[in-house]
Amino acid sequence: MKILLEFQALRSIWNLKSFYRLFHQDHKVFASLNLSNYEAINRCEQEVPEYFNFASDVLDQWSQVEKEEKRPSNPALWWINGQGTEVRWSFEELGSLSRKAANVLTDPCGLQKGDRVILILPRIPEWWLLNVACMRTGIIFIPGTIQLTAKDIFYRLQASKAKCIITNDVLAPIVDAIVSECQFLKTKLIISKNSRDGWLNFSELFKAAPAVHDCIKTKSQDPMTVFFTSGTTGSPKMAEHSHSSLGLGFALCGRYWMDLSPSDIIWNMSDTGWVKAALGSVFAPWLRGTCVFVHAMPQFEPKVFLNTLCTYPITTLCSAPTAYRMLVQQDLRSYKFKSLRHCLTGGEPLNPEVFAQWKSQTGLDIYEGYGQTEVGIISANLKGMKVKPGSMGRPTAPYDVQIIDESCNILPPGEEGDIAIKIDSKQPFCFFSQYIDEPGKTATTVRGDFYITGDRGTMDEDGYLWFVGRADDVIISAGYRIGPFEIESALIEHPAVVESAVVSSPDPIRGEVVKAFVVLSPSFILCNPEKLIQELQDHVKKATAPYKYPRKMEFVNQLPKTITGKIRRNELRNKEWGRI
Incomplete structure (x- = not known):
């Protein structure tokens, strides 16, 4: 009964009278927290302060607001395990x-x-x-x-x-x-x-x-x-x-892309090991005084996921496109989301057809954002902006994003090139500081006056970005970024394998998956291909993180190579995607 009454109290904030009261209180609170200054820093209108700590300068300030405002508020963290246990911390x-x-x-x-x-x-x-x-x-x-x-x-x-x-x-x-x-x-x-x-x-x-x-x-x-x-x-x-690149760098993102306020409850499904957890489950929401909702859910279960949205007053959902692909296969019209109003995605491209199916069954748009571990959110479909299904939206402040060629020339609308960020004499404060112990690799991210993301794309006449693919061989599967080197190294440890090449392959659910082209040792006799594939997959799962294993495998006599002996992964990848 107590929990039910709490839910009713949380939902009551959506009546009109409460909305206006909270709107004015939020503006008063944000001013007292210097959030307007943080946003000005993100727009490059103010300098980054010499000292900053997210715990003392943001979280402790929200704690003080709770004491002084003496108004009903959401918890800072609301955790459930799906078995009746929950934690609520102010x-x-x-x-x-x-x-x-x-x-x-x-x-x-x-x-x-x-x-x-x-x-x-x-x-x-x-x-x-x-x-x-x-x-x-x-x-x-x-x-x-x-x-x-x-x-x-x-x-x-x-x-x-x-x-x-x-x-x-x-x-x-x-x-x-x-x-x-x-x-x-x-x-x-x-x-x-x-x-x-x-x-x-x-x-x-x-x-x-x-x-x-x-x-x-x-x-x-x-x-x-x-x-x-x-x-x-x-x-x-x-x-x-x-401390500032993450602690301050998501101020505008939290307001304009995620559309968060103290009256919201956000559920971000990212794995705790990734930067998306920092973005959607720590810095952006807590900068805005928003409640972070967490379900322990060890593995994604569509029915559990949907029932949670129906049971709890979650207003904002952030999940990888893979989750939405799985959810639209359910009968979404049979579920009633009590409070959900804003849906977000990122980490990999969202298929336009999935966007359309979600919209038709829930009435809600999905606002896609695009970013990287190194530089945060680069572009997004901001709240209130026209959404072009399949697009990553427009560049977000403070970034000047362009599509360039090898000579750093800005390309006209529609032409494919490198997605790059214009930088001045010093890089934006929300950039990563460095690749530790690898100054050479840090330096390779800059070409002329641009930071090179490593992604390829186009920009249309309205300034919307469209993702084409990785310039390198990183595979983005279900939101996980997977480098081929580790998988190839694991495969070659097996006595049956003499050489391998790992590339991305299209998949209707995960967007793309890992595929391995394997050259077997001349001394190995292939009697049962399916059995060997299973054995090699199990071997990779043990040698590296299980999510990296090749879900597809093909045995070949040789791999395409350059004149210097380097494997031409791009040729194999283009073949997989039907580009040649």
Whole structure:
């Protein structure tokens, strides 16, 4: 009964009287939080402040608003597990709890400002708590998907020189199997009800930790987080972001693309290992004082997903196109979404037919955004803007996005070229800082006066961007970016494989999937192709993250190569997509 009454109270904000009251209160609150200044910074109308910390300058300010305004508000975080358990934290509670978590990191764990921590957790409240705790302490957090294998985790620990890893019962044994070779790792922190030898238990330490903690003073350009990106010819790169690039860089995105306010509840389905989780589940919504809704849902289940939208007063939905492709296969008219008003997508292109089906069955448009780990949101279909199905919308501030050729000439409307961002003497503050330990790769992102995204596209006469494909060989499947190098390296470890090439292949649900062209060893006799395909797929799942395995496989006698011996993946990819 209590939960039902809370739902009714939340829904009541949509009556007209409440709308006007909240509208004026929101403007008053945003002014007191200096959000207008943050938006001006995004438009390049004001300089980035010398010091900035999202925890103290945004979250703690919202906490103060809750005390002073004394008005009904959504929680900051609303988490459910689908089995009757839920967590609701106000901004004040988030502040108090994150201070306790900060004390755990600095005292028992012995971490300090500038140390790196790898954070691999599913969608549980502690993930959000530890994100904020790291901000408060100046500790650099490195998110990772729970699908990482021992090889993946080992590489990340060694490359990042992380002093601590935080994970759960599922991945702790994998970490223990490799920890003896990780010379930089000093502390292991487990999120578990049970103790484990060699690990500090977060729950036990958290209970005893004080709730008083002074947020460390961080400069805007101090490093805050690192994301591992997929590469085409080598191991994943470490893209470093500062406190301002993520903490301030989504101010306009949250207002104009996501259309968020304190009266909204956003459900973003991104994996906690990706930058999209930072965008849609931390920075953009909390800059706007919006409630972040989370369903623990380990795997995407369309019926559970739709029932959740019918049960909870979610106003804003953000999910990958793959999810929408699966949802439109359901009878959407049999579901009644009580509060949903704004739908978002990104991470891969959205098919126009999926847009049309969703619109016809729900009456709602899907507003697509386009961005990258390194530079955030580049273009979007903003709220109130005419949506052209299949387009990525128009460039968003502060970016001047153009389609250019190899000589950096801006191409006329309709011509295909590189999607690039015009940069002046210094790059925009919302850019990533660097690829850590790889200055050469950082430098290759710039050509003349442009940052090169690595994507190909066109721009129409109205300034809308249209995605064509990757300029390199990265595969974007169900929103996951997958580099072929890791898969090819895994395949060649198998005794039956002498050589392989991995490319994207069209798929009606995932958009594109991984396909491997495999050359078998002359000594290997192929008796049962299907059995070998299954064996090779299982091998790749064990050697790298399971989502990367080749869903399609073809055995060939040889691979197309250049005169210097490099594999011509583009030729194989064009054949797959019917371009030749």
